[in-house]
Amino acid sequence: MTPLLEVRDLAVSFATDEGMVRAVDGVSFSLAPGRRLAIVGESGCGKSVTALAIMRLLAPNARAEGSVRLEGEDVLAVPDSRMRQLRGGKIAMIFQEPMTSLNPAFTVGDQIVEAIREHSDASPSEARAQAIAWLARVRIPAPERRFDEYPHRLSGGMRQRVMIAMAMACRPSVLIADEPTTALDVTIQAQILDLMRELSEETGTAIVLITHDLGVVAELAHDVLVMYAGRVAEQASVQTLFRTPQHPYTVGLMGAVPRLDEEVARLATIEGAVPSPRAWPPGCRFAPRCPFVIERCRTEVPPLAEVGPGHVAACIQAPLDRFAAAA
Amino acid sequence: MSTLAVAAQPERIDSPTRRSLRRLMRHRTAMLGLAIVVLFVMIAVLAPLVAPYDPTRTSWTAIRRAPSALHWFGTDENGRDVLSRVIWGARASLLAGVVSVGIAMAAGVPIGMLAGFRGGWIDALISRFTDAMLACPFLILAIALAAFLGPALENAMIAIGISATPIFIRLARGATMAAKVEDYVEAARAIGNPRWRVAVRHILPNIVPPLLVQATLTIATAIIAEASLSFLGLGQQPPAPSWGSMLNTAQRFMEQAPWMAIFPGLSIVLVVLGFNLLGDGLRDAFDPRSR
Numbered sequence: 029m030t031p032l033l034e035v036r037d038l039a040v041s042f043a044t045d046e047g048m049v050r051a052v053d054g055v056s057f058s059l060a061p062g063r064r065l066a067i068v069g070e071s072g073c074g075k076s077v078t079a080l081a082i083m084r085l086l087a088p089n090a091r092a093e094g095s096v097r098l099e100g101e102d103v104l105a106v107p108d109s110r111m112r113q114l115r116g117g118k119i120a121m122i123f124q125e126p127m128t129s130l131n132p133a134f135t136v137g138d139q140i141v142e143a144i145r146e147h148s149d150a151s152p153s154e155a156r157a158q159a160i161a162w163l164a165r166v167r168i169p170a171p172e173r174r175f176d177e178y179p180h181r182l183s184g185g186m187r188q189r190v191m192i193a194m195a196m197a198c199r200p201s202v203l204i205a206d207e208p209t210t211a212l213d214v215t216i217q218a219q220i221l222d223l224m225r226e227l228s229e230e231t232g233t234a235i236v237l238i239t240h241d242l243g244v245v246a247e248l249a250h251d252v253l254v255m256y257a258g259r260v261a262e263q264a265s266v267q268t269l270f271r272t273p274q275h276p277y278t279v280g281l282m283g284a285v286p287r288l289d290e291e292v293a294r295l296a297t298i299e300g301a302v303p304s305p306r307a308w309p310p311g312c313r314f315a316p317r318c319p320f321v322i323e324r325c326r327t328e329v330p331p332l333a334e335v336g337p338g339h340v341a342a343c344i345q346a347p348l349d350r351f352a353a354a355a
Numbered sequence: 356m357s358t359l360a361v362a363a364q365p366e367r368i369d370s371p372t373r374r375s376l377r378r379l380m381r382h383r384t385a386m387l388g389l390a391i392v393v394l395f396v397m398i399a400v401l402a403p404l405v406a407p408y409d410p411t412r413t414s415w416t417a418i419r420r421a422p423s424a425l426h427w428f429g430t431d432e433n434g435r436d437v438l439s440r441v442i443w444g445a446r447a448s449l450l451a452g453v454v455s456v457g458i459a460m461a462a463g464v465p466i467g468m469l470a471g472f473r474g475g476w477i478d479a480l481i482s483r484f485t486d487a488m489l490a491c492p493f494l495i496l497a498i499a500l501a502a503f504l505g506p507a508l509e510n511a512m513i514a515i516g517i518s519a520t521p522i523f524i525r526l527a528r529g530a531t532m533a534a535k536v537e538d539y540v541e542a543a544r545a546i547g548n549p550r551w552r553v554a555v556r557h558i559l560p561n562i563v564p565p566l567l568v569q570a571t572l573t574i575a576t577a578i579i580a581e582a583s584l585s586f587l588g589l590g591q592q593p594p595a596p597s598w599g600s601m602l603n604t605a606q607r608f609m610e611q612a613p614w615m616a617i618f619p620g621l622s623i624v625l626v627v628l629g630f631n632l633l634g635d636g637l638r639d640a641f642d643p644r645s646r
Contacts, residue, residue, distance in 0.1 A: 085544055088475075116547035123545075129538040132371055133560035142556075143546040178370055194546065 030100070031058035032234050033082070033119075033202050037094040040074070040081050042305075044089070049305045051077050053258045055094075059202065064228060064235040066249035066266075068242065068281070072302050074258040075238045079204045082236070083121055084111050099201065117147040120195035124207035126187035130179035136163075136190045137175030140197055147198040162193040166223060185216035189223065196227055203228070206238045221247045242281060246270065254278050257302055257313035260332060264339040274341035274348055276318045312343070320345055375564070378640040385636020391629030395622075399445040408436035410443040411594040419612040429614035432604060440596035441618050447597040448626065451512050451581035451590070452574040458516025460570060463523025468562075470524065471531030472554050481524065488521040497580050501589040508581075508597070511590040515580045519573050526569050530562035537561075564641035571634035575627040582623050598623050 040052040052074040059065050067075045081092040084103060096103040098119055106114070115121075123129045130139060140159035144150055150158060156175070163171035166189040179187055188208060195203055205224065209217035225248055228235050237248055245252055245266065252269045254262040254277065262275040273279045280298040300317040303309055309316055315325040322345065330344045341347075379385055398405060407427075414434035422429040428437035470481040488496070500514035534540065535558060543557045544550075584590035585599025593600060598619040605616035 083545055085541060112547045112549055114547070115545055121542075121545040123538050123542060125538050129542045131539040131543065131557050131561070133557075135370075142548075146547050180371065191542070194542075198546075 031097075032061045032099060033059040033236070034097040035078075035082065035094070036097075038078060038081060038096060039093045040077050040086065040090055041093075042087075042090050044306075046306060048091075050308075051258050051305045052081065055253075055255070055260055057253050057260075057263065059234045059236065061201065061234055062228065062232045063251065064225075064237060064249045065251045065253060066237045066239060066245040067253045067255060068239060068245055069255035069261075070240060070302050072305075073255045075240075075255050076206055078255070079121070079206050079236065079238050082204060083115060083119065085115075085121075113147070116143055116195075116200070117198050118200050119202045119204065120198065120200040121204040121206065122188070122191045122195050122208050124210050126184050126191055126211060129191055130187055132179055135176050135178055136182065136187075137177075140190070140194050143194045144197050158197065159193070162197050163190070165227075166190070166193045166196075168193075184212050185220065188212060188216075188220055192220075192223065192227070196231070196233065199231060200233060202234050202236065204236045204238070207240070208237070209244060210239070210241070217244070218247070224248060254281070257308060258305060259313060260340075260342060261314065262339075262341040262343075263332075264336070268336065268339050272336070272339075272347075274335045274339065274346040275314075275343045276320050276345075276348065277314045278341075279348065280317075280319075320348070375640045379636055382636040382639060384632050385640070388629045388632025388634075388636060391625055392633055395445050395449060395626045395629065398442055399449045402442050402446055406436075406439040406442040408439040410435060410439040410596045412436075419608060419615070421612075422614055428618045429612065431601070431612070431615050432608060437601075437615060437618055440601060441598070441622050444591075444596040444598045444601060444619060445622065445626070447508055447585070447591045447595070448578050448581055448623070451508065451515065452578040452630070454512045455515035455519060455577045455581070456570050456573050458513065459519035459523050459573065460566065462516070463520040464527045464566060466520075467524040467527025467529075468531045468554055468558065471528040472535055472550075472558070474532075478528070482528070485521040485524045485528075488518075489525070493518050493576070494580055494583060498584065498587065498589065501584050506589045506592060508585075508591045508595075511581055511584045514584070514589075515577050518580070519577060522569065522573060523566070526565060527562060530565050531558055534558045534561050564637075568634055568638045568641065571630055571637055575630035575634070578623065578627055578630070 035058070036056050038052060038055040039050060041048045041050045055074070055078055057065060067078060069075045077086070080086045082096050082103065086092060092104055098114060103111070103114065130136065137156065137159050140162060141152070141155045144155040144158050160171045160175055163174055168174050168186060168189055182190065208224070209220050212220060221244060224235060227233065235248070237244070239245060249266050251265050252263065253260060254275065256277045261277045262269065262273065269278065270282070273282055277298070298317055303313060303316065309326070311327045312318070312325045312330050315321050318325065324344060328344060330342045332340045332342045333346065335341050335346045412435065414430070417426070417430045417434040419432055420426055420430040426436050426438065428441060431437055431440070466481060470478040497514045497518040500517055501511050504510035504514055540553060540557055543553050548557070581590055582597070582599030582602070585597040586603045588600070588603070591597030591600055601619040602616055605612070605619070608615055
């Protein structure tokens with residue numbers, strides 16, 4: 029099957045006072061219709077920048093290279109007018125902060141209607157009917173009444189539902205969700221994730237989920253892309269990645285997730301912090317924090333190598349099984 | 356359960372504007388300011404009905420008469436009724452205030468939004484130009500422009516409007532820069548809105564409150580500026596009445612006929628106070644945290 033969204037060697041650089049800084053380097057992945065891919069990593073690893081690059085919403089001082097193909101069309105090369113049709117029409121996005129992502133000056137209904145009318149010839153009354161139907165579909169109670177309400181009257185979870193309705197209203201083929209549940213209560217998080225899964229199953233919309241939360245990944249995604257310091261560290265299906273992580277960084281991330289079924293005195297942490305894009309270490313960028321580091325790691329850039337069926341990792345020591353006893 | 360809670364609430368759409376208005380209504384001094392402003396607006400609009408005499412009719416038998424039952428505010432050096440002139444003068448003052456601020460906003464807000472939204476060299480150019488204009492004192496600039504354009508009320512309004520423009524450029528620029536990094540602006544672009552519509556539909560409504568506050572306060576400044584220009588003979592031309600030109604004439608008779616100065620002077624103070632109280636109240640109503 030031809031992929032819906034294909035990203036090849038995406039690199040994003042920012043022009044700063046200290047010259048060009050490359051925040052994302054050589055990211056590649058592809059997404060088939062109806063699939064849900066999670067991009068996981070710490071703050072500053074380039075996951076949000078990747079999402080914005082795909083939407084072509086980067087700040088003017090940023091430059092994206094490589095190719096992003098959406099149903100065969102090169103997103104990075106199309107004219108602005110075509111890009112506006114794609115945004116919202118074929119590829120939509122929801123953001124981390126539902127409290128600030130809705131315009132306080134308009135009713136929620138108006139904002140959904142705007143999205144619908146931007147991408148279809150619906151009359152105002154048709155658009156209104158569609159918007160109310162979408163509000164009902166994202167399970168907002170009393171949608172006719174909510175339609176005329178202003179965002180400040182809604183809770184965070186409700187607003188995120190509205191954002192989802194707005195993003196899905198034009199039936200995009202890809203939905204990018206940038207930390208959609210980070211700002212929400214745990215109970216609401218689960219509801220929003222369920223909703224997203226249902227909508228993607230019903231409509232066939234593929235989802236790119238940006239998150240730092242492995243719990244969210246396990247709930248929603250089919251495939252996972254782990255990013256570290258602007259590069260892909262590891263990519264696999266959810267089951268494979270959780271069962272046999274092959275990059276020391278992924279292993280560290282798993283150790284940092286609290287579990288109920290194991291008695292652990294202290295949660296594992298990964299020592300140190302993500303290096304700055306201004307001063308990436310040569311060789312493997314995880315080397316300064318890696319517990320399995322060897323001398324070659326500090327000089328050689330590890331290629332993404334296949335370590336199993338559909339499973340790639342950028343570690344010269346992979347597979348890591350021989351460390352399993354030690355760790 | 357949540358549906359029950361929703362149903363129990365009154366059927367009322369609570370827009371942010373309406374909330375601010377409700378706060379404004381509870382603001383006592385703002386309401387006092389509003390009452391003063393409304394009073395003067397009514398006087399100006401209904402001038403032909405409420406003025407007891409023709410403001411330009413001279414009477415050689417009633418020159419510089421003190422206030423009396425016949426002439427409540429007295430008469431001036433040509434025997435004209437001061438009350439009628441104050442009433443008709445309100446037209447010139449309010450018109451000058453509103454029209455010049457209208458000019459300043461019509462020019463300043465789009466330019467300021469352009470600077471704030473686009474940034475880069477466009478912003479640098481507009482900002483340096485604005486700084487240069489702001490370096491000249493407001494009134495001096497207005498006087499110079501009015502003198503250049505020639506003495507007439509219309510020219511005074513244009514001159515005051517141009518002088519007040521940089522204030523609005525700067526304010527609109529700052530507010531736009533603050534609004535354009537909001538998530539909802541990015542969200543608006545993510546659903547495919549073109550830039551101009553993001554600016555007009557998503558940013559503009561959110562920068563209206565500070566602009567409205569500034570406009571109210573600037574009307575007060577513009578009224579003083581119009582009075583100053585008229586005082587200098589650059590605004591309303593005789594015999595049409597204006598508070599500023601009335602004061603100019605009155606200064607020659609300060610000792611013999613103080614009422615000629617007191618009433619137009621008092622009118623300026625009152626209407627400026629009214630606009631300032633209203634402006635302060637609007638600021639509190641739009642941003643309760645700023646108090």
